[in-house]
Amino acid sequence: MKAFDPQICAPPLRVPRLTRPPVVLRPFAGTDLALVRQASADPLIASISSVPRSYTDDAGRAFIERQHRRAVEGDGFSFVIAADGEPQTGLGSIGLWVHEIENGRASVGYWLVDTARGRGLAAHALEAVTTFAFGDLGIPRLHLFVEPWNVASARTALSVGFCHEATLRGWERIDGTQHDCDCFALLRQEWQRGPAA
Numbered sequence: 416m417k418a419f420d421p422q423i424c425a426p427p428l429r430v431p432r433l434t435r436p437p438v439v440l441r442p443f444a445g446t447d448l449a450l451v452r453q454a455s456a457d458p459l460i461a462s463i464s465s466v467p468r469s470y471t472d473d474a475g476r477a478f479i480e481r482q483h484r485r486a487v488e489g490d491g492f493s494f495v496i497a498a499d500g501e502p503q504t505g506l507g508s509i510g511l512w513v514h515e516i517e518n519g520r521a522s523v524g525y526w527l528v529d530t531a532r533g534r535g536l537a538a539h540a541l542e543a544v545t546t547f548a549f550g551d552l553g554i555p556r557l558h559l560f561v562e563p564w565n566v567a568s569a570r571t572a573l574s575v576g577f578c579h580e581a582t583l584r585g586w587e588r589i590d591g592t593q594h595d596c597d598c599f600a601l602l603r604q605e606w607q608r609g610p611a612a
């Protein structure tokens with residue numbers, strides 16, 4: 416296995432287009448205001464992401480601009496999730512965040528608008544990001560944090576091969592209170608060995 420070089424995540428980053436049918440992942444575009452508006456109306460998405468809590472077109476544009484800045488400044492890769500047959504219509508977002516890349520690890524977070532849920536699309540998006548992170552960037556470890564009640568998210572992580580590592584008590588501050596989170600992780604070497612390992 417090639418040695419990992421954290422410099423591969425040195426800014427500025429370029430957000431690629433990743434195809435993993437039935438989804439495609441692409442950078443945010445100015446035309447994604449409808450997606451941001453729908454996400455802002457969902458209190459759950461607003462509580463776990465930086466979408467504006469009160470939507471205006473200006474706030475939506477600022478959110479999209481922030482996603483571009485995150486790549487330029489080296490925070491990570493913020494993707495829109497869309498159906499591969501209709502890539503211009505955003506259904507959600509998935510991010511690969513590289514703040515801790517000097518330690519060989521990165522984190523992933525995702526959401527879908529409510530009309531896009533129930534079809535397993537997040538698992539396809541997570542597979543695409545996992546392949547990019549391990550296969551293209553060579554990152555040694557990926558992890559994500561899920562609140563214990565969030566069965567859909569936990570099953571998404573497990574279906575891609577992530578393992579439940581720990582329940583972190585009081586890990587995340589959401590809406591002014593500390594919440595437990597389950598940590599799921601996958602190592603590049605496990606991913607390379609495949610599901611049979």
Ligand SMILES: CC(C)(COP(=O)(O)OP(=O)(O)OC[C@H]1O[C@@H](n2cnc3c(N)ncnc32)[C@H](O)[C@@H]1OP(=O)(O)O)[C@@H](O)C(=O)NCCC(=O)NCCS
Pocket residue numbers: 459460463525526527528531532533534535536537538560561562565566567568570571574
């Ligand atoms: C988490 C999220 C991205 C998953 O979206 P999705 O791809 O549509 O997921 P699905 O609804 O298809 O569910 C995935 C799996 O969980 C199962 N599931 C969903 N809700 C469930 C429930 N309440 N109880 C048991 N199983 C459930 C589904 O049956 C499916 O199982 P499968 O893998 O055997 O097919 C989406 O629910 C979401 O955006 N939620 C709000 C934001 C969020 O929570 N983000 C994650 C933060 S960690």
